[in-house]
Amino acid sequence: MDKTEAFLDVSIWREQNGDGHFETYQVPRRANQTILDVVAWVQQQADPTLSYRFACRVGMCGSCAMMVNGAPRWTCRTHVLKVAEGASLEIAPLRNLPVIKDLVVDMDPFFDKWVAADAVFAPSQTRDDPMAPITPDDTMRIAADDAIECINCAVCYAACDVVAANPDYLGPAALNRSWSLVNDSRDAGQAERLQAVSAVGGCHNCHSQQGCAKFCPNELNPTLSISGLKRATAKSLLRWGR
Amino acid sequence: MLTLRLYFAQRLTALIMAPLTLGHLAVMIYAVQGGLSVAEILARTQGSVAWFLFYGGFVVAVAVHAAIGLRVVVSEWLGVRGIALSVFSLVVLATLLLLGGRAVWAVTFAGGGL
Ligand code: SF4
Ligand code: SF4
Ligand code: FES
Numbered sequence: 001m002d003k004t005e006a007f008l009d010v011s012i013w014r015e016q017n018g019d020g021h022f023e024t025y026q027v028p029r030r031a032n033q034t035i036l037d038v039v040a041w042v043q044q045q046a047d048p049t050l051s052y053r054f055a056c057r058v059g060m061c062g063s064c065a066m067m068v069n070g071a072p073r074w075t076c077r078t079h080v081l082k083v084a085e086g087a088s089l090e091i092a093p094l095r096n097l098p099v100i101k102d103l104v105v106d107m108d109p110f111f112d113k114w115v116a117a118d119a120v121f122a123p124s125q126t127r128d129d130p131m132a133p134i135t136p137d138d139t140m141r142i143a144a145d146d147a148i149e150c151i152n153c154a155v156c157y158a159a160c161d162v163v164a165a166n167p168d169y170l171g172p173a174a175l176n177r178s179w180s181l182v183n184d185s186r187d188a189g190q191a192e193r194l195q196a197v198s199a200v201g202g203c204h205n206c207h208s209q210q211g212c213a214k215f216c217p218n219e220l221n222p223t224l225s226i227s228g229l230k231r232a233t234a235k236s237l238l239r240w241g242r
Numbered sequence: 243m244l245t246l247r248l249y250f251a252q253r254l255t256a257l258i259m260a261p262l263t264l265g266h267l268a269v270m271i272y273a274v275q276g277g278l279s280v281a282e283i284l285a286r287t288q289g290s291v292a293w294f295l296f297y298g299g300f301v302v303a304v305a306v307h308a309a310i311g312l313r314v315v316v317s318e319w320l321g322v323r324g325i326a327l328s329v330f331s332l333v334v335l336a337t338l339l340l341l342g343g344r345a346v347w348a349v350t351f352a353g354g355g356l
Pocket of ligand 2: 150151154155156157172176215217218220222
């Protein structure tokens, strides 16, 4: 290493069996370095026991999200230059989810809420029926256009203060997925879905402040999907007079 | 801690309160500009079903709206849940109904002098 080489001061959360603390590492700076590169360097060069998750490294799989200097990010596509404060970085496990070890969180509560939000396709036909024609200019298809681009990274879930304050709240990602299904004309489970998103932890708890939209790496707007659900459920209330 | 019905009740009461607030402001400005005395104001409100409905409706809307709003604040910031949360919401509702209802009654139907 030449003497002029620049370094980053990186604090990484280390946790095992519920006992955690930040540990600091000196990581050499590189051109076009991502946060995931930094974490990988630490694991490969400094401490092989560091646990973290990633798969695709190109922003497709949604497995690499972490808190970086206090904000949730997809680390494989977040450049150090964009988020480092001077030469310092703080990397921690995703907020609002239980830690398994170091930077790895348990995603079960996140996906359990997808099921609770009835964000699961309910087929109205069988494989023997012809393909349902859905044209690109179909209004329902257009309403779901953005929502279906979600990569399940849980960045929005970590950004949401209502999730932090109310453990029952289903959260932006699950509700966003429900909204995409509400707009799926092939789906047969709409009444149950609208009930599922109207329960105690449902869409009506959202404060519409768009923390989720600010941090979603795919620039989706779950708040918009949630307001769609609020409208749809309010309409159904008027219809059923429940 | 909002379900569809609570959400709906809160939006509905907001809708009711908006025009009533404007009406209330207009009446206040009218009363102050015209230099009405307490006795003159009471003379207009006493025995008036219209004023009773106007401010009575206002009090009910405020009580429902505020009880639901405070329910959310208390559950999110103080972690109150379950029965305690329902009891809290109902106490807020009852208190506001009582305080507001007493005032409305005093200026419309009570025998004056309150
Ligand atoms: S807009 Fe709703 S879902 Fe998004 S962060 Fe705020 S409360 Fe959470
Ligand atoms: S909505 Fe955006 S932030 Fe949330 S899980 Fe999907 S891609 Fe990630
Ligand atoms: S590693 Fe797949 S999205 Fe980052």
